């Protein structure tokens with residue numbers, strides 16, 4: 001079986017469509033997993049939700065999904081993110097808001113636990129350092145964990161010899177082979193990459209090979225930016241898409 005792993009789509013329809021086209025060209029997937037933050041920042045929240053629901057994606061909640069439903073207070077957000085969150089909430093239909101409210105915080109899909117932030121704090125914590133990963137390994141009981149939230153494609157490995165967590169970029173040149181050592185994997189962000197590469201980032205888990213394939217997909221950034229400017233979304237949110245920061 002092949003599972004597509006998408007995270008942090010952030011209402012970016014051009015990025016989502018480019019990823020889905022790329023996925024189809026690779027032979028598609030048997031299932032689609034989404035690690036949260038479907039909405040927030042970008043110009044097409046309703047459309048992105050429609051596409052994911054049509055594809056019956058298995059989805060968990062992210063902090064921006066909860067901001068749209070009012071389940072988290074946007075005073076925790078920076079001013080641009082808060083302003084985009086209020087705009088997003090006003091665009092969504094009652095049905096979409098209801099759908100976002102039903103999303104679970106964590107899901108177990110063997111051999112993975114799926115969370116947006118971290119097992120310790122599924123909504124807010126960024127797993128971006130070895131020490132944070134180290135603290136989270138005891139907090140899930142599947143061999144591996146998939147996280148999003150930071151929009152940076154990373155792998156943390158719990159070395160069995162030392163018991164320490166190590167950190168590396170999620171490789172693109174060759175698949176990541178999953179073995180006996182536990183892993184926390186971030187597939188990067190579809191709709192707002194933040195590792196300096198503006199291309200959409202996603203991954204495919206191939207269960208037969210026990211491997212994770214990581215892909216970067218170019219998309220029409222200018223169209224997304226034009227929509228954001230036209231809709232009056234904060235200019236900085238549109239600009240950052242050019243740099244992947």
Ligand code: ZN
Nearest residue numbers: 008037062149
């Ligand atoms: Zn996000």
